[in-house]
Amino acid sequence: MSLRHALLGVLSVRDMTGYDIKRQFDRSVHFVWNASDSQIYRELRDMESDGLVLSTWIAQTGKPSRRAYQLTPAGESELDSWIESLNGWESLHDKDAFLLRMFFIGRAPTSSALGLLRARVADVDKAMAYYERRLSEFSDISRSRHPRVLQWQHHLLEGMRAIDQAQRDWLLRLIDELEQEQGAAQGNDVTG
Amino acid sequence: MSLRHALLGVLSVRDMTGYDIKRQFDRSVHFVWNASDSQIYRELRDMESDGLVLSTWIAQTGKPSRRAYQLTPAGESELDSWIESLNGWESLHDKDAFLLRMFFIGRAPTSSALGLLRARVADVDKAMAYYERRLSEFSDISRSRHPRVLQWQHHLLEGMRAIDQAQRDWLLRLIDELEQEQGAAQGNDVTG
DNA sequence: CGAGACATGTAACCTGTTACATGATTCC
DNA sequence: GGAATCATGTAACAGGTTACATGTCTCG
Numbered sequence: 001m002s003l004r005h006a007l008l009g010v011l012s013v014r015d016m017t018g019y020d021i022k023r024q025f026d027r028s029v030h031f032v033w034n035a036s037d038s039q040i041y042r043e044l045r046d047m048e049s050d051g052l053v054l055s056t057w058i059a060q061t062g063k064p065s066r067r068a069y070q071l072t073p074a075g076e077s078e079l080d081s082w083i084e085s086l087n088g089w090e091s092l093h094d095k096d097a098f099l100l101r102m103f104f105i106g107r108a109p110t111s112s113a114l115g116l117l118r119a120r121v122a123d124v125d126k127a128m129a130y131y132e133r134r135l136s137e138f139s140d141i142s143r144s145r146h147p148r149v150l151q152w153q154h155h156l157l158e159g160m161r162a163i164d165q166a167q168r169d170w171l172l173r174l175i176d177e178l179e180q181e182q183g184a185a186q187g188n189d190v191t192g
Numbered sequence: 193m194s195l196r197h198a199l200l201g202v203l204s205v206r207d208m209t210g211y212d213i214k215r216q217f218d219r220s221v222h223f224v225w226n227a228s229d230s231q232i233y234r235e236l237r238d239m240e241s242d243g244l245v246l247s248t249w250i251a252q253t254g255k256p257s258r259r260a261y262q263l264t265p266a267g268e269s270e271l272d273s274w275i276e277s278l279n280g281w282e283s284l285h286d287k288d289a290f291l292l293r294m295f296f297i298g299r300a301p302t303s304s305a306l307g308l309l310r311a312r313v314a315d316v317d318k319a320m321a322y323y324e325r326r327l328s329e330f331s332d333i334s335r336s337r338h339p340r341v342l343q344w345q346h347h348l349l350e351g352m353r354a355i356d357q358a359q360r361d362w363l364l365r366l367i368d369e370l371e372q373e374q375g376a377a378q379g380n381d382v383t384g
Numbered sequence: 385c386g387a388g389a390c391a392t393g394t395a396a397c398c399t400g401t402t403a404c405a406t407g408a409t410t411c412c
Numbered sequence: 413g414g415a416a417t418c419a420t421g422t423a424a425c426a427g428g429t430t431a432c433a434t435g436t437c438t439c440g
Contacts, residue, residue, distance in 0.1 A: 001398075002289050009296040019419050031283065032291040039400060041421060062408065064419040083297055084304045086311045090289060091223065092319050092359075093352060097194050097282060099224040101275055102348050104201040106341030112276045113344070119278045127284050149298030152305070156294050159362040160285060166358030167284075170351045193427075211391050231428060233393060254437060256391040389438080394431105401426075410417075 003043055004052075006033045008071065008079040011053065013149075015070040018044055028153075031130065031160070044069055052078055098123075110182055117175050124168045131161045195235055196244075198225045200263065200271040203245065205341075207262040210236055220345075223322065223352070236261055244270055290315075302374055309367050316360045323353045 010016065010024050018041045025034060035043075047053045052075035058066045071079070093099055098120055105113045138146070138154050146154070202208065202216050210233045217226055227235075239245045244267035250258045263271070285291055290312055297305050330338070330346050338346070 002287075002292055003399075005296075006292055009292075012296070012299065017419075018421090029292075029295060032285055032288055032295055034283065034286060035399095036401060037419095038402085038421075043399095045421095060419090063417095064407075066419070079296070080299065083293055083300050084307070086307060087289065089315055089318065091226065092315065092356060093224055094226060095194075095287070096224055097279065099348065099352075100194055100198055100201075100221075103221060103224055103345060104197075104204070104271070104341065105275055106339065106344040107204065107272060108275050115276070115278060123281055123284065126281065147298065149296065152298040153295060155366055156291065159359070159366070160291075162362045163355060163358050164284060166355050167351070170354045174347055174351070195427075209391075210393090227427095228429060229391095230393075230430085235427090237393095252391090256435075258391070385440105387439090390436085392434085394433080396429100396431085398429075399427080401424100403422105403424085405422080406420085408418085410415100412413105412415085 002033065003035050003039065004047060005079065005082045006035070007040065007043060007047065008052065008075055008082075011069060011071050012076065012079055015068050017066045017068050019066070021069075031127070032156075047075070051075075110178055114175060114178055114182075117171050117178075121168060121171050121175070124164050124171070127164055128161060128168070131157050131164070135161070194225065195227050195231065196239060197271060197274045198227070199232065199235060199239065200244065200267055200274075203261055203263050204268065204271055207260050209258045209260050211258070213261075223319070224348075239267070243267075302370055306367060306370055306374075309363050309370075313360060313363050313367070316356050316363070319356055320353060320360070323349050323356070327353070 006025075006029055007021060010021055010029065016024065018037065021044075022035075022037045022040055025040070044053065044055070048055055048069070051072060053069045054072055055067050055069050058068055060066060098116075101116060105116060135154070135157050138150075198217075198221055199213060202213055202221065208216065210229065213236075214227075214229045214232055217232075236245065236247070240247055240261070243264060245261045246264055247259050247261050250260055252258060290308075293308060297308060327346070327349050330342070
């Protein structure tokens with residue numbers, strides 16, 4: 001139940017409404033955890049009944065009322081103890097539909113496999129472009145002046161860039177290999 | 193609903209019971225997709241009512257009867273069309289509890305952060321040991337003699353090894369950096 | 385004699401997605 | 413006039429986990 005912890009995390013920065021949190025998610029946390037608005041609203045209510053957050057209605061004129069949530073001390077300590085807890089063994093690549101496809105793609109012709117790999121390269125490129133955009137926001141200001149949490153998010157972005165770069169390199173090597181095999185096979189067909 | 197496709201994939205190799213499939217999962221697919229036995233049994237029943245598989249009861253003496261499943265033509269074509277379908281944009285690191293922790297770990301002292309990173313290195317090492325074990329099964333026999341599906345699983349294992357190696361390198365660099373900072377801070381405390 | 389493999393499943397629950405409902409304001 | 417933003421939510425469903433139930437055989 002880590003959506004709960006993601007919510008505690010964003011609320012630890014400042015009080016927010018469900019709507020604010022959703023936008024915050026879309027803007028900053030979504031690349032490691034995302035959730036739909038209805039899931040966020042539901043979870044916030046459950047967290048309130050568990051005493052981790054408190055809500056206050058704020059009336060507005062011309063716009064719907066807002067329901068602002070704030071952490072309780074219980075919420076803060078739940079967040080801290082989760083952050084520091086060391087959970088044993090988590091699978092590193094669980095539930096990745098691309099990897100599952102690749103596991104079975106030997107059934108399909110090489111041309112289909114190449115299509116799959118190229119599509120994945122495009123996904124990786126998109127992710128990397130995002131990291132670059134986010135990282136460039138940091139480089140303006142001298143790093144040591146950032147609050148600790150932001151420094152860590154900077155480290156995280158650098159890590160994901162390095163990891164995804166390795167994936168990209170692997171995909172390109174494989175694509176190359178397959179294209180040469182395919183080219184050789186076609187050449188044989190023509191000359192033979 | 194990709195559990196369904198994972199099940200179609202393993203059944204495409206040979207007919208199996210739910211129990212066999214669970215063991216097959218634990219042995220081979222689990223590093224990209226895993227599922228509990230009860231989920232497998234339930235999904236197989238649903239797939240039968242959708243016409244993707246057929247089951248036959250096989251009586252045994254002294255042991256419970258087995259219910260063996262086989263693909264129908266509809267199941268085969270569902271598998272093939274899924275494998276070749278190109279799904280747009282999937283987030284590469286969604287729902288990874290470690291990354292989420294790291295996102296917020298600036299709240300905790302550096303020593304806790306180091307603990308988290310070291311625990312992750314241990315997880316990565318465990319995964320890499322597994323890849324090596326699986327890869328060594330391939331090296332015995334000349335690779336070109338393997339069926340296509342196994343060749344692809346070999347590529348996949350190599351890829352995950354490369355990706356996880358990149359993660360490991362990043363973690364070790366970070367740990368190093370932090371240890372030096374910590375050492376410097378302590379040194380200052382002593383001399384100051 | 386107890387633990388674990390073999391083999392099937394049900395029931396309850398938690399988590400996540402999609403579609404729908406409401407209603408004013410602002411921008412094109 | 414229509415779409416997007418602001419802001420809350422409900423309802424239905426899909427996917428996944430955990431605990432429980434049943435009963436035999438085999439191995440140490």
